[in-house]
Amino acid sequence: MAVTYEKRDVDVVKLGRIGFVVTSVVAIAFVIAWWLLGALIQHQAKSSGRPHPLAETVGRTEPPPPLLQPNPRSDLLALRAREQATLETYGWIDKDKGVVRIPIERVLAKRGLLARPAPEGSER
Numbered sequence: 001m002a003v004t005y006e007k008r009d010v011d012v013v014k015l016g017r018i019g020f021v022v023t024s025v026v027a028i029a030f031v032i033a034w035w036l037l038g039a040l041i042q043h044q045a046k047s048s049g050r051p052h053p054l055a056e057t058v059g060r061t062e063p064p065p066p067l068l069q070p071n072p073r074s075d076l077l078a079l080r081a082r083e084q085a086t087l088e089t090y091g092w093i094d095k096d097k098g099v100v101r102i103p104i105e106r107v108l109a110k111r112g113l114l115a116r117p118a119p120e121g122s123e124r
Contacts, residue, residue, distance in 0.1 A: 069075050086101065093099040 087104045089101075089103065091101045093101050
């Protein structure tokens with residue numbers, strides 16, 4: 001059996017032309033897409049008068065509120081302490097109108113609604 005081979009080689013000129021056409025089509029498509037993007041950006045800039053409400057959040061370093069609490073227990077205890085201090089102290093609510101805050105125990109005692117003290121050993 002005789003060993004044979006293909007006597008025709010690849011047509012380099014034809015392959016070069018195909019490569020040139022493909023490269024040209026890709027380059028032309030890229031230029032058209034680039035021009036179209038620029039035109040669309042200009043059109044949007046002209047048509048939109050005011051920016052989107054969320055546009056100001058772009059580039060923020062921290063998320064918008066509400067933020068997560070790193071230590072919610074201590075925050076809750078601090079809130080309860082402030083509320084308790086508000087309930088147990090005198091203070092101005094509106095000084096111009098003469099509105100004051102008085103301790104809640106005084107109000108309850110005046111109305112006869114003072115609660116009994118908590119039993120020993122129990123917590124609030």
